[in-house]
Amino acid sequence: xxxxxxxxxxxxxxxxxxxxxxxxxxxxxxxxxxxxxxxxxxxxxxxxxxxxxxxxxxxxxxxxxxxxxxxxxxxxxxxxxxxxxxxxxxxxxxxxxxxxxxxxxxxxxxxxxxxxxxxxxxxxxxxxxxxxxxxxxxxxxxxxxxxxxxxxxxxxxxxxxxxxxxxxxxxxxxxxxxxxxxxxxxxxxxxxxxxxxxxxxxxxxxxxxxxxxxxxxxxxxxxxxxxxxxxxxxxxxxxxxxxxxxxxxxxxxxxxxxxxxxxxxxxxxxxxxxxxxxxxxxxxxxxxxxxxxxxxxxxxxxxxxxxxxxxxxxxxxxxxxxxxxxxxxxxxxxxxxxxxxxxxxxxxxxxxxxxxxxxxxxxxxxxxxxxxxxxxxxx
Numbered sequence: 001x002x003x004x005x006x007x008x009x010x011x012x013x014x015x016x017x018x019x020x021x022x023x024x025x026x027x028x029x030x031x032x033x034x035x036x037x038x039x040x041x042x043x044x045x046x047x048x049x050x051x052x053x054x055x056x057x058x059x060x061x062x063x064x065x066x067x068x069x070x071x072x073x074x075x076x077x078x079x080x081x082x083x084x085x086x087x088x089x090x091x092x093x094x095x096x097x098x099x100x101x102x103x104x105x106x107x108x109x110x111x112x113x114x115x116x117x118x119x120x121x122x123x124x125x126x127x128x129x130x131x132x133x134x135x136x137x138x139x140x141x142x143x144x145x146x147x148x149x150x151x152x153x154x155x156x157x158x159x160x161x162x163x164x165x166x167x168x169x170x171x172x173x174x175x176x177x178x179x180x181x182x183x184x185x186x187x188x189x190x191x192x193x194x195x196x197x198x199x200x201x202x203x204x205x206x207x208x209x210x211x212x213x214x215x216x217x218x219x220x221x222x223x224x225x226x227x228x229x230x231x232x233x234x235x236x237x238x239x240x241x242x243x244x245x246x247x248x249x250x251x252x253x254x255x256x257x258x259x260x261x262x263x264x265x266x267x268x269x270x271x272x273x274x275x276x277x278x279x280x281x282x283x284x285x286x287x288x289x290x291x292x293x294x295x296x297x298x299x300x301x302x303x304x305x306x307x308x309x310x311x312x313x314x315x316x317x318x319x320x321x322x323x324x325x326x327x328x329x330x331x332x333x334x335x336x337x338x339x340x341x342x343x344x345x346x347x348x349x350x351x352x353x354x355x356x357x358x359x360x361x362x363x364x365x366x367x368x369x370x371x372x373x374x375x376x377x378x379x
Contacts (some may be wrong), residue, residue: 004071012061014046015039023060041149045142048134057131063175064097065129072167073131076350082162085122086129086169096173106188113192114151117199120158122166126150126191129169136162147187148194155198202257208252215245219331223324236323243331250335254342261349284372287343294336301329 001008012025015035022032035270048056051364055077059065065086076084093103111125128150140156142149157164196203218234219242221227227234257278306324309317 015043022097023179039145059129081165084131086127087124091168097171105224146353173325198254205256208249215242218242270327284347291336298333
C-alpha cells in the first residue's frame with residue numbers, strides 16, 4: 001500500500017483463534033474484528049461488513065498467498081470490475097501447496113460444473129484470494145456460512161450480471177503448524193450441493209425432461225405390443241417402468257418451475273424472464289383444463305379396461321393385454337392431479353407478486369396521513 005500510494009487498512013476477521021495471533025496482528029498495526037459465528041463464510045462476511053474501504057481484497061492468513069502482489073487486483077477493480085478472482089492454475093501452484101486430490105480432481109471438476117451450470121468463465125471457483133467492490137458484494141445478500149461461501153460469491157455475482165474478471169495467482173505451501181480446517185469430501189460435497197441447488201435447470205428440469213421423454217417413447221411403443229431389440233424382449237414390465245419414468249420426470253420438471261419462481265420471489269436467484277412468461281401463460285384456469293383433459297383420458301382408459309374385462313366375462317385376464325390399457329390410463333390420471341396441484345401451487349406463489357410491498361404500504365399510509373392533515377386544516 002505504501003509502494004503504490006493506496007489508502008487502505010489491514011483487517012483481520014477472527015472467529016475463535018486460540019493461538020494469540022489476534023494480539024500479534026494488533027501489534028503489527030492491523031485492525032482485528034471478532035466474529036461470533038463459526039465458519040469460513042461467517043468470518044469473511046464479518047470482515048467485509050466491518051471493512052471501511054471501497055474495495056476489499058480477501059485472502060487466507062496462512063502464507064499461501066503473496067499479499068505484496070495485489071496490484072493486478074487493484075488495477076482491475078479501478079478499471080470497473082466488481083469481482084476479481086485469482087486463478088492458481090494460471091499463476092502457478094508450488095510443490096506441496098495443494099493436495100493432488102484437490103489439484104487434479106476436486107477443484108477442476110467443481111469449477112467445470114460451475115461453468116456448466118452458470119454462464120461463468122472463471123477457471124478457479126475456489127481461489128481464496130479475490131478482490132471486489134464492497135458495496136457490490138454486500139448487495140448480493142450472501143448467506144452461506146461455510147466453505148461453500150466461495151462458490152456462492154462467484155455464482156451470485158454471475159447471476160446478477162456483475163463484472164467478474166480473473167488474474168493469475170501463485171499458491172505457496174500452507175505455513176501453518178496444524179492441519180487445515182478444510183475437509184476434502186465434506187466441503188467438496190457442500191460446494192457441489194450448493195451449485196446444484198442454485199441451478200434448478202440442471203438439478204430438476206433437464207434430468208426430468210430426459211426421463212419423461214424416454215418414458216413417453218418407450219411407453220408409447222409398448223402400448224401397442226412387445227418390442228424386441230435383438231435377443232431382448234420388452235413387454236408390460238417395461239411399460240410399468242416407462243410409466244414411472246414419465247411421472248417422475250414430469251414431477252421433476254414441475255419442481256424446477258416451483259424452485260425458480262420461489263427463489264426469484266425470495267431474492268435467492270434473479271428473476272427469469274422465461275419463467276415469468278411461462279407462469280403468465282400457464283394460468284390456474286389453463287392448468288385446470290389440461291388436468292381435466294388428462295383426467296378424462298384416464299377415465300376413458302379405465303372404462304375401456306372394464307369393457308375389456310366384460311368381454312372376457314369378468315374372468316381371469318392376461319396381464320400382457322390388460323396392463324396395456326390400465327397402465328397408460330393410470331399414468332394419465334396421476335399426471336392430471338399433478339398438473340392441477342401444480343397450477344394451484346404456482347397460483348399461490350403468484351399471490352406474492354401482486355401483493356403490495358412494505359414500501360408501497362408505507363407510501364400509501366404517508367399519502368393518507370397527508371390527506372387527513374390537509375382536510376383537518378381546511379376544517
